[in-house]
Amino acid sequence: MFNRLKLSVAALALVAAPALAANDSVIIGIALEPPTLDPTSGAAAAIREVTQVNIYEGLTRFGPDGSILPALAKSWDIEENGKVWIFHLNEGVKFHDGSDFDAEDVKFTLERTTAEGSTNAQKQLFNGIETVEVVDAKTVKITLKAPDANFAFNMAWGDAVMMAPESVADNATKPVGTGPYKLGEWVKGDRIDLVANPDYWGAKPAIEKATFKIIADPTAALNAMMAEDVDVFPIFPAPETLAQFEGDSRFQVLKGTTEGETILGLNNQKAPLDNVKVREAIAHAVNRQEIIDGAMFGLGTPIGTHFAPHHPAYVDLTAQSAFDPEKAKALLKEAGVENLKLRLALPPPMYARRGGEIIAAQLRNVGIETEISNLEWAQWLEQVFKGKDFDLTIISHVEPMDINIYARPDYYFGYGKPEFVAILDELAVTADDAKRTELLQSAQKMIADDYVNVYLFQLAKAGVAKAGLKGLWPNSPAPIIDIGALSWE
Template identity: 30%
Template sequence: MPRGAIPAVGIAAALSIALTSCSSSSSPSSGSAPGTGGAASGKTLVVGVTSDPDTLFPWKATQFQAVNVLQNLYGTLTEFDKDLNVVPGLAESWQTSDDGKKLTLKLRQGVTFADGSAFDSQDAKSSLEKIMDEKTAAVARASLSSVKSVEAPDAGTVVLELTGPDAALPANLATVNMAMLSSDDTEEKLNTTPNGTGPFKLGKRVASQSITLARNDAYWGGEKPKVAAVEFRVIPDESSIVSAMQSGNVQLAVFNDPLVAQTAQGGGTLTVTKTPQLNYHVLQLNAQHGDLKDVNVRLAIQCAIDRKQVLDTAALGEGEVTGPITAPAFKSDPNKRPCPARDLAKAAEYLGKAGKSGGVTVKTIVSQGEYATSVNEAQNLKAQLAEAKINLELEVLESGAFVDRWVAADFDAAVALNGGRPDPDGSYGRYFTSKGNLNKVAGYSSPELDKLFAEGKATTDQAARKAIYEQVSAKLEENAPWIWLFSGYTYTATTSGVQGFVPMASGSLQYLRTTSVS
């Protein structure tokens, strides 16, 4: 991490080429973005979504729809700009000590929560300490593993004392799972009445139908949001969302299914923007369960899958086969893995080594509703693996039930779409380290991975970090705890009159605050 007031992730150049829909912009700290002219209006922007948020508590949100809503209600100490550089958020600047063991953040003044109470260093200290407390069960707890203590020497300053340098920390502080909460609030209260510092506040919620966010006129970010409200309207099927847009009932939607995007584009009345994503489609194997405890069974599954066939079948070839790490600055080479191409003979050999030449059955959960290609992916994987005597026994669940089972690690395998991050530690430190708070979900860790992740956090030189995470990627592929498949695109559809929305490679909807509708 460069020493100075505003460290950066260092991937802007790679992403700015890909995000062709974006023109020049200032950082979120100024409250502006591409195409954001004009004053705030009394309009409501209706966004079509396929599922209802499963939680309104930001520290436990893993479902994409919950994250998309909450990042518009809550603020974080740092933020990402459109190119995923780390920029000021509730912390207007920060400084790392020469030895890398202290991070001092200067907080923005005059910030209030939705209930009108002031945000200060005691709220930041309380938030970070509660996230670090294992009893909170915060999904980002592992991202603060380098933090020994949090001090608030005055109302505008927070000091993090670290065990050593942590190059990933500024980026990790930018996720909504690190949202700053009032020290007076509780999880129970916030699940019904969110109280954040974001550009919007909760307006009205109708369970399984809609959630409406009202403009926060006290928002600290310079300009107020361009619209009076954003309504997330639940329409379970992406094709039905297209119909709602064509009839004028919905103004914006983000699709995962390229076939739906083609339909939306083909009608001529909608504008569709295609954005490459850091997220990745994956078959997660729980290495703590049954036959999957044997690495040879997991490698047999890896060798029996043609990833390009999954991509072509489920997503019309719209994307690329990927390894574990999708961040451009650290990207894995998918050819550096056992069986980079499908090899049924090798799969049979691995099953033989495991003493399972007759085959295995793997109970597999699949989400229906959170993203559009899940069931097609699962069915293609089932068909391919059957040829290798590996039976995927599929259980299709609605989004909320899938998340509950996933968080509880109640599966042998899971067909999943996981959010990627600009920094590999943020992506995987919580999964594949022995003390990672989501290690139970990952089902795998090792002393070698623990050492590599620790080195990755402590190393500030970018080239050296890249070499470390290449080793992380190799260890993950060689042990096949998960089978990484492909990364795809999102397709942002808007009706005429919608301006100022910026699609992001992280999938974030943070630029709803700069979106206008006429």
């Protein structure tokens, strides 16, 4: 009997060992469910986290360090000082439905993006396109209205991923891309399963199946991670508990930076917020550090303008809008504003919900009452982002180098000052690094001087993962969770 037991245990070990060695799946925790799986028709960062570089690909892509890398375009030529861009496409690329990806799809995608009625959230990135010409099946010539040194950068955004005319209509729920993963199943409110694309044109990923598990509640996220029901939470929604993971050998804690400028957004088109003195008063009423400590448990870098502090062109303008409640009261008096009550619309992220309560108390101290509305993500997008039906809101803008949104008068906070637009127009045709820095700093200063929004902090990236998971990006140069880079040791 003893010998039979030994043989059974040995046989079990032989069976179990390959299973342990071939760990080819991963469960990823995310706090927000994407409202759609089409990043070209919605602004939510959650769409890009699930789909960008996984389901869909662009001509170029972001690397973990923010560099611009080849993707569907293996190379490109730049002519006429950046006015003409010729992209050379990779061979053998197919969409998930088996159809070929070629230059006609590039032409379709870019013309759709710039067409009248386009719902692309970053349509301004492509407004400079004059023509898209198919040179041959694997060559596309894009002529711009004016030189743009940033065009390869623009093509790396999630809003610029390539799609086919045959499948684009259903991409919101049945996405068809060229990426290393296909949609397996989307169980609304619970999870999104991705499976490896066996016909992928590029390198075969180590992970065969990825499940994005939707866990909005911070306590539930902590419990799921501690129980090891989730393998990684790239952006962990309960930063106050990170110390528990740092002392546990089962886990790794990843702390880095993001491109997320977290702001108290102000509706510049709505009285009395159309008065710069009122906007300035609100800025001086807000104590940034108190929000960072109270809502983010110390994680975050104070900012005084809409620009990432880790960028070489950043200007520290925090002193200009320093916490000064007495100055805030004086400015409100100068503006002739009394008994002010404003609506504060808060989307689901923790920084908004927790930060909103703190800001409401700070504003009350200078005589401004707030009516808080906690909105679900789809509600926020419809009411605030699209409908501009708000006074105040809190949101983190996580796209890279997105100060250009201030050039759009139709954007939800409604700025678009002509002098600011002129700076951005000059930046687009400037290649000299010193001059570009000067222009970027002028842009930062202008929106700070106009107190367009209240600039709170740069969102930190704090993630938790099982110790054996490798390939995680330490920073977030764009809202991307690159499954193809992951593997188990």
